[in-house]
Amino acid sequence: MKIYRVNMSKLSFSIEDVPERWNTLGGRGLTSTIISEEVDPACNPLGSKNKLVFAPGLFAGTKAANSGRLSVGAKSPLTGGIKESNSGGTAAQRLAKLGVKALIIEGMPMDDKWYTIHVHKDGVNIKEETELLGKGNYEVVHTITSRYGENTGVMTIGQAGEYKMSTANISVKDPKGHLRSAGRGGLGAVMGSKHIKFISLDDNDGEGIEIKDKKKFDDAAKIFNKGLLKHPVSGEALPKYGSNVLVNILNEAGGLPTKNSRMGRFEGAEKICGETMHDTIVERHGDTTHGCHVGCIIRCSQTYNDKDGSYLTSGFEYETIWGFGAGCMVDDLDVIAHIDHECDDIGIDTIDTAGTMMVAMEAELLKWGDGEGILNLIKSEIKSGTPLGRILGNGPDFTGKAYGVLRVPTVKGQTMPAYDPRAVKGIGVTYATTPMGADHTAGYSVAANILKVGGSVDPLKKEGQTELSRDLQIATASIDSTGLCLFVSFAVLDFDEVFLSVLDMINAQYGVEWTKDDWNNMGKYVLTIEKEFNRKAGFTKNDDRLPEFTSEAIPPHDVVWDISDEELDKVLQF
């Protein structure tokens, strides 16, 4: 395999050999390694010294199910620390087919021109782009498909990325031509700072990937794939209801953060839950289940149509529905679907935009429950880059500062997602301590706290939470390096043979003899370099803390955040 490196200051390109130390790194492990090795932690995230790295995972392009996630890495303009955000879509598998282990974009143009990058088997072409500037992601994908054909991969930014907003994401075209996002941390702003509107991918005649022991790999992949379908979460709940199955579960558990985390239950939950969504999709002839990338067998995605049966959005996730729903007190699924569509099109993260809207409601820019008002702010302000749009597009902390709001639901500037840290304490430990800023996917303690997967830890008590989060953060850093979807974790955690099949696939593909220790060490290594990058970027212990309001009791369980600073400081000390 090889490294494609693009320099936007010189508008030049090079193909490099993969350094040996990067051989068994992929996905997050590789993006975080490259950022750590090559980026000055003190640099301005939107300046010429930052780099943007795209890396498929270790299993990209193989028969392993759900192995097509794409990792994107940079120093984040939202958190100020290192960031990996991963996405579905077709890009990771195309890069793998081209034999590209990482695409590194560095420098930035000295003038005002904008560019596109076309990636193919012989390298890349850098071309000036004018036509698609100012356009949304749906139009970009549509136009590129017309320009280069259906079988072209796309990674693109919407208007928000052009404005370099800290909530801007990078969207990736999926098999249906819809959008998947590397959502968190403002990586779209980094792409915008380098004046790249989109990257197109042509994997024709790519050299492909190498698998040292194909038979062994295929045998392991069979066990792996079977295990995913056997588990009740990845085999039943997610295919039927999508991730939004969680609304009722978290509401019941009293951990659904409602009205900017004032309550753990939302009166309108029934109207926005996965079961309601499923019935609505069926009724409107949408699609209740499909994958975000080829080879996904969990198929938690769906197509949500409007009342007339026309396409409205897809990849309509629990966290989005929670955020604009319970978080903002909106109980209208159609309005939330509209908001999701607009966020995807403009290219802004739904979780951080939801957090921003909660802050806007605190500031009385909007009334609680005003979904149409949210939609209007997104369409009229953020999309156009008005002054108010510039405020909102830069996220909850920025909006809070603009309006003097103290109740801002973030850690390291990133919005706490759909699980209240007081009522689901394990996820609170993850929010506080992950180098990524508040991120449920960085150590999904909800599994053992609520779903009773991979063990059982009482969500309301502090006992066992730090250990739970640490173990999951380590495992997740490894999973994120494989390019496997995080939803494989349920089976990996509960079924020994599935975990062992992952190890077998690594060993078979790369000709190594990894043990469980090597797997854990990969996770620890990734977390260690990420923590170290953040330390050099200026992070201190203060950054590993939850917002002050978590000292208030949250109903119905009237629990407070009670895990001490000292306990938090030990979580990622290996």
Next chain:
Amino acid sequence: MKIYRVNMSKLSFSIEDVPERWNTLGGRGLTSTIISEEVDPACNPLGSKNKLVFAPGLFAGTKAANSGRLSVGAKSPLTGGIKESNSGGTAAQRLAKLGVKALIIEGMPMDDKWYTIHVHKDGVNIKEETELLGKGNYEVVHTITSRYGENTGVMTIGQAGEYKMSTANISVKDPKGHLRSAGRGGLGAVMGSKHIKFISLDDNDGEGIEIKDKKKFDDAAKIFNKGLLKHPVSGEALPKYGSNVLVNILNEAGGLPTKNSRMGRFEGAEKICGETMHDTIVERHGDTTHGCHVGCIIRCSQTYNDKDGSYLTSGFEYETIWGFGAGCMVDDLDVIAHIDHECDDIGIDTIDTAGTMMVAMEAELLKWGDGEGILNLIKSEIKSGTPLGRILGNGPDFTGKAYGVLRVPTVKGQTMPAYDPRAVKGIGVTYATTPMGADHTAGYSVAANILKVGGSVDPLKKEGQTELSRDLQIATASIDSTGLCLFVSFAVLDFDEVFLSVLDMINAQYGVEWTKDDWNNMGKYVLTIEKEFNRKAGFTKNDDRLPEFTSEAIPPHDVVWDISDEELDKVLQF
């Protein structure tokens, strides 16, 4: 003396004895001590845990000339670190006459009501205020004078403080009924967060201050006062031209930061310099020289009238004229005077507002040189708290982030003032290392670099600059604790007997036997607790760095910033 403590959560008040350890502390030394001892460094500066402290200096209320500066301290919403900002006006001397060593305001109201605090000999009254909400500082001072009489002190915030903007200052009524400002660091936002519109001061029948050895004090004060008048800077240049005498001097030196620090000389300097200003004031029958507080004998202030001879502004300082002038390429002194008036009225710091306007010009919100455009943004946007006003009112870093501008002239979020750190390297060391964020007054190396006061150090070479800045930062921390105007430093630095008279005054007033070492130790102590507060607030070495653009050569001398990180890190290690 005593401490007045106001709790805005409980709307309660107490009078406390002065702890013995605070006896020989005043001004900055006392505000920084109280903030360090009582405020959680990790707290939100606009939350209930921050405190706002007003403290006259050690010599307030005495016959020592120029001893009426008021220190205001808090955790800064602009820098995120500890802040002391001092101001002229009549408040310090009134507090001294009341025997109040510090006024501490803590907590914040739980509801939306706003209050005023009336300070008198028996304590304070906290009253709800509605009439003056939304009004500018000039109207507040005028109204209070009508309400309580001419002889009432006022400390007030304008609209910006009500909006909790990070550039909001606290204005203090001066002897002419005009405004002086504790300008930097957003202390007006802290006052606004506590819902205090203004503080009025009635010093009638105050117990006054105690001087242990009055004769000795008076003798020393005579030497001190005489020394100030003998020095060419404080005795001649400042009274005649005000601080704006520096435009021509810095322009000549190639250290006048022009067009957001792209050049060290400004073509329009002649039109905005102190000499032109002096002639204009004379021609329009303004006042060329008066003091900002009773007992000032340097009298660097002036009243600047408009073309019709009507009052336009006073306290029209070099840094203001530089910032909106050379910094933004505006060469019209009348427009700058208008801007100064509006900034004073709305209650925003002129240096940080100038820095913000430079960033706005980088973002193409305004054209370079468009003084009317600046005035319009201040009057139409900041004053009204529009979304754009919220962006601009929160300072240069905030505006830079909103618009993706990289060239932002700040350290710790605070604008570098009117001396380019590449062409006046000693001040660059101060900008980088002072705990206050970029601040020329924290260690005015310009003295030895340019004015050849207190020694002579080549401004363009790196040799000797760190030592120069360190010594001056120590001396300044002590001076700021006495309540003496920083302009006494020229005589203190150049004339031994003036320095010794300061020591004699401390010893006479407080019955101690301080040596030069004790004086230096006071400065080192203040800097040490400030640095420690900042460390606990999350500051790292990265925060002690100049902006990246200082690696570009600045004409006419084509010098770059070349003092290493390692050298900077040693400056305040005692």
